[in-house]
Amino acid sequence: MTEPFGTRLRARLDKYGPLCVGLDPSPALLHAWGLDDSPAGLERFSRTVADAVGDVAAVVKPQPAFFERWGSRGFAVLESVLADLRQAGPLVVLDAGRGDTGATMAAYAEAYLDHGSPLAADAVTLSPYFGFGALEGAITSAVANDAGVFVLTRAGGPEAFREPLAARVLAGVEAANAGRTPFGPVGVVLGGVPGSGLLDRLNGPVLVPGVGGPRGLSPADLARLFPSVRHAVVPAVSGAVLADPARVRELTLRHRDECARHLSGP
Numbered sequence: 001m002t003e004p005f006g007t008r009l010r011a012r013l014d015k016y017g018p019l020c021v022g023l024d025p026s027p028a029l030l031h032a033w034g035l036d037d038s039p040a041g042l043e044r045f046s047r048t049v050a051d052a053v054g055d056v057a058a059v060v061k062p063q064p065a066f067f068e069r070w071g072s073r074g075f076a077v078l079e080s081v082l083a084d085l086r087q088a089g090p091l092v093v094l095d096a097g098r099g100d101t102g103a104t105m106a107a108y109a110e111a112y113l114d115h116g117s118p119l120a121a122d123a124v125t126l127s128p129y130f131g132f133g134a135l136e137g138a139i140t141s142a143v144a145n146d147a148g149v150f151v152l153t154r155a156g157g158p159e160a161f162r163e164p165l166a167a168r169v170l171a172g173v174e175a176a177n178a179g180r181t182p183f184g185p186v187g188v189v190l191g192g193v194p195g196s197g198l199l200d201r202l203n204g205p206v207l208v209p210g211v212g213g214p215r216g217l218s219p220a221d222l223a224r225l226f227p228s229v230r231h232a233v234v235p236a237v238s239g240a241v242l243a244d245p246a247r248v249r250e251l252t253l254r255h256r257d258e259c260a261r262h263l264s265g266p
Helices: 005-016 027-032 039-053 071-088 102-113 132-144 164-177 219-225 227-232 248-263
Strands: 020-023 059-062 091-098 123-126 148-154 186-190 206-208 233-237
Touching (some): 005 091, 020 039, 027 039, 039 248, 059 071, 233 248
Parallel strands (some): 020 233, 091 123, 123 148, 148 186, 206 233
16 A cells, blocks of 8 residues: 555545445345355355455445454454455455554554554544544554544434534544545544534545445435535445345446446536
8 A cells, every 4th residue: 555545545436436335244144145154154255245346346344243253263254355355456444343542442453454464454443432532543553554444423313413422523533634635544434414514624535334225325315415525425335235146246336336426526
């Protein structure tokens, strides 16, 4: 990695369109694919998804919890899949949701952001429960490694952006990204829709999970709800493209093109 995360993400979104594919090998999906709920099934599922979307999706977002439940065997599969994805080319956001303080936060950053780590990704999701200041070390590590972080900012519900922590997160992200182009190293994860204008100065990507699902937002919803930051929205789809193993690539392309059509423009 020789360019900052924000530069690489912008280039990837411009080339492949705004889409992040969530790699979520849940037991239910493994069974739906006719696979055993085992490390072997986990590896088969993950490699199939990586092969299908690695050269057409801008971002892939593995959920490590589904690997961690198998202990060392699951971690071995995750390491292998991350290596495959790095070879294929999409940016990888590890959806770990880690949050802590001091040396523990530093260790998480080393595990997920350091170039030499077998679990290294382009970015990692972080929880700000201990305050945005507790993430400073991870953000510093991300910058040093040309990586990024996405801060869990809102899980949903109209009251979320009135909570003091959410307001401090938004202020912290804005400060961390100030003066950086085209994106700073810090993005946000939004499971709900903010009030007008709250994201305009963040200068970072907005990862919106659950798009395309039965209860999720549609690409048209995203364009309507995020009009001033459409260029920064990264829709994340999972079940909507993973339900049928024979159609993962086809459905990824369909969602990618639909998102691009609705989110194109300033």
